Amino acid sequence: MAREAMDAWTKKLRQIYGVYTGVFVLFVIALWIAEGMGLPPKYIGYAFLFGTIGVYAAIGILSRTSVVAEYYVAGRKVPAVFNGMATASDWMSAASFIGMAGALYLRGYDGLAFIMGWTGGYVLLAVMVAPYIRKFGQFTIPDFLEARYGGKLPRMIGILSAIIVSFAYLIAQITGVGIITSRFVGIPFEAGVFLGLTGILVCSFLGGMRAVTWTQVAQYIILIVAYMIPVVAISYKQTGIPIPQLMYGQALQVIETKQKELVNDAKEIEVRQEWKKKANEIAAKIKGLPDTWQKERAELEEKLRNTPADSPDRAKVEKALKDYPKTSEEAKEKWTAAMKQAEAMSKPPKSYVAPPTDTKGIVNFLALTFCLMVGTAGLPHVLMRFYTTPTVREARSSAAWALFFIFLLYFTAPAYAAFARSEILTNVVGQAFSALPAWVAKWASVGLISIKDMNGDGIIQFSEIIIQADAVVLATPEIAGLPYVVAGLIAAGGLAAALSTADGLLITISNAISHDLYYKIINPNISPSTRVKIGKALLIVVAAIGAYVASFKLAIIVELVAWAFSLAAATFFPAVVLGIWDKRMNKAGAVSGTIVGLLVTAYYIIGSRFYGVNWFGINTIAAGIFGLPANLIVALVISRLTAAPSQELQEFVDNIRYPKGAIRGGLEE
Template identity: 90%
Template structure:
């Protein structure tokens, strides 16, 4: 009977989401027809933004619940294929949808570290962690840490780590939401962040993991459709074959040919000299701090004071003063970042398809790949998804489905990057500044694209174009001259990616506080309904704090996400994996290792990003390369010099590792 009920449930879900997909495609086609009939672009943007958020809100309302098991783990009745879609949606954040192709656009071969690390990490997760986490049951990763190691201390360390890791990741998603809403609704970034916040909350507030799961399935359908359509259209436009994953090799040939020609181009050399001069000027200002900061501020204030109110230059001066660093410390950070960018722009473009040629580049490539891989297998919001399946078998199947759904996007990202760079080199470089397309000003208004005539010749040089990583996917449809409805579609996809991951992260953080901290440690006698109410209240508080922090745009999306992965790699991965595969690992070793890994990684992230600390040339985004081995070494050593876990805990490890019916030591369990 149970099996018949599950089959009927699967059939009903297929019908519901089949109809949903059909309606969404009709909606896109209707907007395309409307554009051809003169529908204004802003209304297309409104339709995609508010239409999709409205659908997510409806799912959230229909999935509302106060039942603890439904709120925390969706009642453990999510079929494998749908859990795979939800996991993929949860996993493919704004970094995957918005940032990854941008990283490949800017870095070429070096950007493959993101694809290799994230994809390989998911294989690691599926093989070494996911089925065993599901067999354990319960609701959260701190639940597992307490049950595996005993006592409240492992839970507390897990709570702190989950909040830090998830919050860094959450801020990145909210930044992505702010970028999309500000560009396609025409509001300031800061306002876009809080508008997007409402979209995040409607998906998760009323129904917790139950609402988030079914919303994430809907979001995956939108994000993968939105990601594929533009690049398929571009591939057909350039090659006549709508299979970008196969045909982007032609774009790579164009890129290599044109970039080689740029190396010795006289005008390009002039622009690179201007960048070099700017870098030297900034370096001098940094050395003269704080006097240079005070001098610049005084000059701006004096200029503003001498400008009449009606003078159009006054608005520019007011903006310049508003954007001027508030302190010498802030000036040092901003000027250093700008100086490094100028130094990069002053160099001729390197081969787009060649691997790193120097030892430092190779080490950073491998370090980042490794951190992303092990961080993937330690992310608490992803691990939680495997608690929602009915059985261990379904957990294994859902991991395989999720990997397939993730593959569809990851296999396409290099094509996106290549076609975008080819479009810029072919259709933008060499054009007159007087004929700049309209999309440049639109994306410049949100700070993601800058094109300035550095050498004053009136012609656009490649070295005069700055495109941020976060703009590439969102702007490519407009760069390629596709209908605006395609740009709106991809904005809806980016929004779906950011919202889906943000929902999962919000649930993780609120659960860490309401379930793991308050219920499990502070007040075990609290009623189930009160637990759920506290969780809902915390969703609002955490989302508001995340939006406030995101409004400062601390770093690009990919950088923020890489920090989260490094922190997860240095904290959760060793504790969870050693907890499953090493029966000798005890509480003292695991807790000490997690603390050491967290402190070392956090120290290097902050130090390398803001204070110039440099260990072996490793970049800040690969900070986990120091915390992870430190965690493992400390955990193994401490666990070996302290008392072994009890026989009961060792039997608990066996019960997780060996599924029912498995053969252990020649004897069937």
């Protein structure tokens, strides 16, 4: 695009999205007024959910296309600032919006690994990868791998890695969508997953990357507004100053003071002893497997037979039997997780602001930070975004803009976590169980909050409160007593974050199959329109499979995302970075390294999560710390023991290393 046309296009986009932002703010104000006039909360939830999805659907319909370049890379005409917003939205998934503040709430200082890793990774991406990927052009990362290393095998390995990494990440987003829709529309989680699936597809089905890009810009505006307003309101409520990023130090002081008091509190000690007793009971059940599993199942079945069909208790017994482990192996997994949680609850709260002091804690903190950082620079759905800019310069600028837009949320997340924990310690702990607020039952119904009177004194102790990480951001407005419209706004923001990333991931997976596999390998003679049709069909298939898997709720969102980052760190990052910066790297080295990295990381994720594998005390979420070095060592050794790349491939590397390209039409190519 010529510079004048590009400037005019940018100006038009600013006007469109400026009006859109104003209308959204008026929409929120109108709902706030309606709530004050008596509008029931459920209708506010409906308005936010279906109103925002309706807007995304409209953008998707208006952006429909069958043009290959538009469908795969948005016509390469997305200005830097808007590509930055779309990239930030694509990047700030349900893990960032919903899970990150929750991780900080639960882990305190240890949770900063997520912020440091993700932010540092984006700097790494902007400096070492993004401009060079854009200079290469084409549509996907497997395109780059084939061009850089030669032959179809690198492409096949890239396709496999893209599908595995993106699918793990996709499950996390659909899980987030299910949590939000089930809570704010009042339907079961499993149904919420498939309802959210509809929202995901309307954003991407008709227009591919073109529709996803302009939808993601709209979603970023909603998610950042939704994230800021509640924490600003809570900051004003607690400190009198509506600048949470500067004022959450007061909340940290409250947290530290309160938690020190809890260490020696007699009632808290009673509850912790109850948790220790429970942990020992579960340990005994695990030791007695499979007999204990069979005995408990038989007791539930007998209880069901003896409970009349019209009894109010029958539904509870049926649910208990339905949720009971299907096998002794599943029982061991669930009971082990419950035992670990009970053991953790039996310990006094540690300092919220102190860094880890033990070697294991420090090593895990650094390992997780490293995996998230390197994984960021290897995520295929993020790398694809840099193909959509008009020039290499715009790609570099869009990376800087994306970092700024990401910073706005990441700089606020610690404040959100601190104010939420302070609110719990100040206004929930010490209250009577008979006066439990309504939000407890609402969030308990989706399994994210549990408050049980462990010592039977009728008073809520801190050690009796279990809040899952995924609930912190979504529930805090209600916990703080803010108007329900704020909770609805948060739900809309979380939905925008999950949908935007899910759209990018769906495009990545469907492109890997339709473009990289079918068109590039199986049938190169397929027509452009058929390529797009196959891509659209695959969107539906992949989305349906993802929703089905997510309905089982395999893990919390942050854990699922961390697995995806570890896999990306151990597969794509070495292949792409060495492909750009190591002229001696060849096909044999890149392919062998990627396979080894994938296998080692997948083995540790599965082994440590389900089978007790433990290498040097490293947590499951940092599994990439083993796969990445294995990839690098194998790739470097094998590439040096085999023939060097051809002169043509080495010249290709020289070419993409210079991000400033030829000048054509007034803009860099």
